[in-house]
Amino acid sequence: MISQASLRNLARKFLRVCGPPVSASRVSFSAVSFPFHVFPCTLPSTESHTTADKPNGAFSEYLVTDAELQAVPIPGGWSFEEAAQLGVSPLTALQCLHESLELPSPFETRPTAEQPQILIWGGSSALGQYTIQFAKLGGFRVVTTASSKNFDLLKGLGADEVFDYRDEGVVEKIRAATGNALYYAVDAVSEGKTPAQVTGAIGDKGGKVAAILPYESPRPTVKVAFSMLNNFLRRVRLQ
Numbered sequence: 164m165i166s167q168a169s170l171r172n173l174a175r176k177f178l179r180v181c182g183p184p185v186s187a188s189r190v191s192f193s194a195v196s197f198p199f200h201v202f203p204c205t206l207p208s209t210e211s212h213t214t215a216d217k218p219n220g221a222f223s224e225y226l227v228t229d230a231e232l233q234a235v236p237i238p239g240g241w242s243f244e245e246a247a248q249l250g251v252s253p254l255t256a257l258q259c260l261h262e263s264l265e266l267p268s269p270f271e272t273r274p275t276a277e278q279p280q281i282l283i284w285g286g287s288s289a290l291g292q293y294t295i296q297f298a299k300l301g302g303f304r305v306v307t308t309a310s311s312k313n314f315d316l317l318k319g320l321g322a323d324e325v326f327d328y329r330d331e332g333v334v335e336k337i338r339a340a341t342g343n344a345l346y347y348a349v350d351a352v353s354e355g356k357t358p359a360q361v362t363g364a365i366g367d368k369g370g371k372v373a374a375i376l377p378y379e380s381p382r383p384t385v386k387v388a389f390s391m392l393n394n395f396l397r398r399v400r401l402q
């Protein structure tokens with residue numbers, strides 16, 4: 164018989180396989196007996212890396228992880244390949260929209276006289292592509308940025324207007340396209356020029372920006388909320 168603590172120590176010492184978050188099998192060690200049990204799941208976090216204190220990742224055949232925190236059961240009828248998408252990006256997109264920006268669920272959204280607008284800066288990133296689709300599902304008019312080669316891709320995902328982020332006049336063009344009334348934005352880049360660009364695209368009355376890296380808003384009327392996936396995930400007991 165071997166305890167959970169001993170097995171965890173063994174895992175930390177010997178399992179050093181790197182890799183990104185991906186659909187895999189959850190390895191849950193019994194508290195009272197050996198062997199272990201394997202259940203279908205997907206791991207939404209990038210906690211596991213090849214370091215002394217983060218010993219394994221998704222390139223391994225089996226993953227050792229905290230089943231009460233980082234393992235999400237695969238929905239019935241989904242393949243492992245389909246579940247591989249349930250990683251950091253879609254959960255961060257949901258956090259940006261519904262926790263940081265405090266937007267209602269698409270299932271709670273009611274039609275309004277004027278369609279709400281949202282800017283998603285960095286629309287061709289993994290986070291941007293998910294956020295476009297979720298925002299569109301919530302009834303938003305979606306404005307986004309990308310390089311010109313990705314315009315058709317993002318329009319196919321639901322973006323109403325796409326602007327070239329390399330354009331020196333992109334902020335002014337976004338303000339014009341949104342009638343200087345933009346209130347919500349998601350900064351899927353959050354570094355370099357984007358803090359000034361994203362907050363600058365918000366209308367004169369101010370608004371909210373969800374950022375994936377922390378920064379201070381250069382405009383007092385624009386609130387920037389830092390979205391961090393680890394704060395979104397909570398410890399839960401899997402049945």
